[in-house]
Amino acid sequence: MEKILANALGQDVSKLAAQEKRLLLSRLLGRFAHEVRNPLSSLDIHLQLLEEDLQEAPAKVRDQTAGRLEIMRGELHRLENIVKHFLSLAGPSSLDLHPVEVARVVGYVGELLRPEADARGVEMVVKCANELPPVAADAAQLTQALVNLVINAIQAVEQRGRVEISARHDERNGVLILGVRDTGPGLPTDKLAVIFEPFFTTKAEGSGLGLWIVQQIITAHGGAVEASNSPDGGAVFTVHLPLPKKENRSG
Ligand SMILES: Nc1ncnc2c1ncn2[C@@H]1O[C@H](COP(=O)(O)OP(=O)(O)OP(=O)(O)O)[C@@H](O)[C@H]1O
Ligand SMILES: [Mg+2]
Incomplete structure (x- = not known):
C-alpha cells in the first residue's frame, strides 16, 4: 500500500x-x-x-x-x-447510521446471492439467532460488506459445496457476530495477513479490493473482521459489530 x-x-x-x-x-x-x-x-x-x-x-x-x-x-x-x-x-464520514436489524441484512444478502449460488450448485444456508438486538449501522454499506464476503465464499467452493451465513449475539462482549464460512479450500496460512491488503488477489479477474472494502466498512462501524480456517478446511470470516450501550442500565 x-x-x-x-x-x-x-x-x-x-x-x-x-x-x-x-x-x-x-x-x-x-x-x-x-x-x-x-x-x-x-x-x-x-x-x-x-x-x-x-x-x-x-x-x-x-x-x-x-x-x-x-x-x-x-x-x-x-x-x-x-x-x-x-x-x-470515498468520504470517511459517509456512514449513514440507523438502527439496523441484522437479520434482515443477512436474509437479504442470502436471497440476493442465492441465484448465483444455485447456478454453481452451491448450497447456501442462513442461520440467524432469534431476536438479535438492532445495531447502529449504515445498512447499505453493511450489506455491501456481507455481499463481498459471500461472493468470495461462493467463488471459493466447488460444486456441491456449502456456504453458511450466520448472525448471533455475544451478550457478554456486547457485540453482534456475523459469520461467513464455506467448504472451499480455505485460506493459505501464510496469506492470512495479506488478504485484506488492497489489490491482493489470486483470481484471474479479481481486483483484490473486496476484502479491503469489507475491512474499511467494518472498522468505520467500530467493528473488526477476522479471517481463519475451520478445522475441517474452508475459510471462516467473522465480523464483530459493537452494539449501542444500554442507557438505562443501572450501576
Ligand atoms: N472464502 C475464501 N476462500 C479462500 N480464499 C479466499 C476467500 N475469500 C478471499 N480469499 C482470498 O483472498 C483474496 C482477496 O479477496 P478479495 O475479495 O479482496 O479480492 P478478490 O476476490 O480476489 O477480487 P474481487 O473481490 O475484486 O473480485 C482472494 O483472491 C482469495 O485468494
Ligand atoms: Mg472478492
Missing part, C-alpha cells in the same frame, strides 16, 4: 500512521473512481448504440457478435460496480 501511495502522490508516506495512510488511500481511490466513471458511462452508451446498429446486420454477424457483446456488457457492469464501491467509500 505504501508503494502505491508514494507513486500516486509523489511523496514519501513511510512516516505516516497506518490510519492516515488508509485515509489517503481511500481519498485517492475515491478520486480515481470519479475520473473513471465518465468514460465508463460513455462506453455504456456506445455499447448500447452498437447493439442497436447490429439489429440491422445479417443474422450471421449478429450471432457472431452476440457472445462478445455480452462479455463486454458483463465486464462493463463489473467495472461500474467497482467504481460504485469506491465512491461509496
Whole structure:
C-alpha cells in the first residue's frame, strides 16, 4: 500500500500512521473512481448504440457478435460496480447510521446471492439467532460488506459445496457476530495477513479490493473482521459489530 501511495502522490508516506495512510488511500481511490466513471458511462452508451446498429446486420454477424457483446456488457457492469464501491467509500464520514436489524441484512444478502449460488450448485444456508438486538449501522454499506464476503465464499467452493451465513449475539462482549464460512479450500496460512491488503488477489479477474472494502466498512462501524480456517478446511470470516450501550442500565 505504501508503494502505491508514494507513486500516486509523489511523496514519501513511510512516516505516516497506518490510519492516515488508509485515509489517503481511500481519498485517492475515491478520486480515481470519479475520473473513471465518465468514460465508463460513455462506453455504456456506445455499447448500447452498437447493439442497436447490429439489429440491422445479417443474422450471421449478429450471432457472431452476440457472445462478445455480452462479455463486454458483463465486464462493463463489473467495472461500474467497482467504481460504485469506491465512491461509496470515498468520504470517511459517509456512514449513514440507523438502527439496523441484522437479520434482515443477512436474509437479504442470502436471497440476493442465492441465484448465483444455485447456478454453481452451491448450497447456501442462513442461520440467524432469534431476536438479535438492532445495531447502529449504515445498512447499505453493511450489506455491501456481507455481499463481498459471500461472493468470495461462493467463488471459493466447488460444486456441491456449502456456504453458511450466520448472525448471533455475544451478550457478554456486547457485540453482534456475523459469520461467513464455506467448504472451499480455505485460506493459505501464510496469506492470512495479506488478504485484506488492497489489490491482493489470486483470481484471474479479481481486483483484490473486496476484502479491503469489507475491512474499511467494518472498522468505520467500530467493528473488526477476522479471517481463519475451520478445522475441517474452508475459510471462516467473522465480523464483530459493537452494539449501542444500554442507557438505562443501572450501576
Ligand atoms: N472464502 C475464501 N476462500 C479462500 N480464499 C479466499 C476467500 N475469500 C478471499 N480469499 C482470498 O483472498 C483474496 C482477496 O479477496 P478479495 O475479495 O479482496 O479480492 P478478490 O476476490 O480476489 O477480487 P474481487 O473481490 O475484486 O473480485 C482472494 O483472491 C482469495 O485468494
Ligand atoms: Mg472478492
